Amino acid sequence: MTSPHIQTLDLEFFGATEIIASFLVPVEGGFVLFESGPASAVGVLERRVNQAGFDLDELRAVFATHVHLDHSGGAGVLARRTGCKVFSHPVGAPHLANPGDKLIPSAERIYKDMMVPLWGVTESVPEAQLRAVEDGESVNVDGLEIVAHHTPGHAVHHVAWQIGDAVATGDVGGVRFSGATHVLPPMPPPDIDVEDWCASLALLRRVAPSRLLLTHYGAYDDPARHLDELEGRLLSWTEIARRVVAEGGDRAALGAALLEADEREMEASGVPPEAAARYRKLCPVKESSAGLFRYCMKARG
Numbered sequence: 001m002t003s004p005h006i007q008t009l010d011l012e013f014f015g016a017t018e019i020i021a022s023f024l025v026p027v028e029g030g031f032v033l034f035e036s037g038p039a040s041a042v043g044v045l046e047r048r049v050n051q052a053g054f055d056l057d058e059l060r061a062v063f064a065t066h067v068h069l070d071h072s073g074g075a076g077v078l079a080r081r082t083g084c085k086v087f088s089h090p091v092g093a094p095h096l097a098n099p100g101d102k103l104i105p106s107a108e109r110i111y112k113d114m115m116v117p118l119w120g121v122t123e124s125v126p127e128a129q130l131r132a133v134e135d136g137e138s139v140n141v142d143g144l145e146i147v148a149h150h151t152p153g154h155a156v157h158h159v160a161w162q163i164g165d166a167v168a169t170g171d172v173g174g175v176r177f178s179g180a181t182h183v184l185p186p187m188p189p190p191d192i193d194v195e196d197w198c199a200s201l202a203l204l205r206r207v208a209p210s211r212l213l214l215t216h217y218g219a220y221d222d223p224a225r226h227l228d229e230l231e232g233r234l235l236s237w238t239e240i241a242r243r244v245v246a247e248g249g250d251r252a253a254l255g256a257a258l259l260e261a262d263e264r265e266m267e268a269s270g271v272p273p274e275a276a277a278r279y280r281k282l283c284p285v286k287e288s289s290a291g292l293f294r295y296c297m298k299a300r301g
Contacts, residue, residue: 004163008218019216020216021216022036032059032062034065034163035064035215038118040073042074058082062084063159064087066159067099067103072086076122080123083129088130088132089133090132090134107119134150145163146161149167152191152196155171167204167207168213168215169215174186175216176218176220177275178217179272179274180269183229183230185233187289188288192295194238242296245300
């Protein structure tokens with residue numbers, strides 16, 4: 001089954017290009033989006049939708065891969081403005097319906113005064129417009145079939161959405177930028193689980209898509225190589241983390257070890273300087289070391 005025409009929308013996050021993508025797919029009488037991006041990017045999203053030949057009021061549905069603000073923070077704004085449906089993982093749905101309960105306070109503790117400049121004002125998705133989707137469930141929106149694949153590892157509430165022979169991977173498919181083949185696993189706390197992530201990658205291989213749609217950033221047509229590299233780096237980073245933890249090292253020591261390894265591998269794969277800067281901006285090693293360190297400490301008991 002081939003995929004319909006899919007357009008990549010650059011949300012120009014915080015004034016930077018090719019950092020966060022939303023994917024637009026036409027349906028009968030309108031369009032759907034895979035990822036809303038943050039609430040702060042809704043204005044840019046509307047401009048991109050117009051450039052794609054649609055009006056925002058024609059939005060029929062948003063499919064969120066998970067509830068992190070860079071992926072679904074704008075879903076409530078869009079739902080309230082357009083009346084669209086929002087589809088998510090069952091564990092993520094309560095956070096979208098009531099972001100002020102846990103989601104926003106947690107983010108505020110991290111971002112403090114930068115919370116609104118970065119992410120905007122996140123609004124709740126009206127419960128009547130919110131739909132939780134089970135693993136393997138197929139959804140039809142105005143003639144378009146979408147299949148949900150629960151894919152934990154980066155987040156327990158993660159879904160990869162299959163559209164024909166393409167899959168919107170969210171973060172379980174890693175981070176990659178144009179001009180590079182290098183793939184990084186984004187690993188912030190608290191939900192990182194390496195075994196679950198590897199199982200999710202095995203699931204994606206069974207789906208056998210022809211294209212991967214990465215929120216960070218863009219569409220790529222080498223899924224087998226991409227997924228193999230991602231899993232290899234995920235496992236090699238985990239081995240580094242286990243060694244650091246076994247030697248009594250802390251998160252800073254792990255961050256330094258991961259940075260050294262990744263800079264060496266980026267150089268070997270010829271990542272251009274502009275792309276390297278994007279990797280560091282979007283997937284800082286400090287953030288990944290914190291999630292991986294927590295995972296290894298939990299595994300030790």
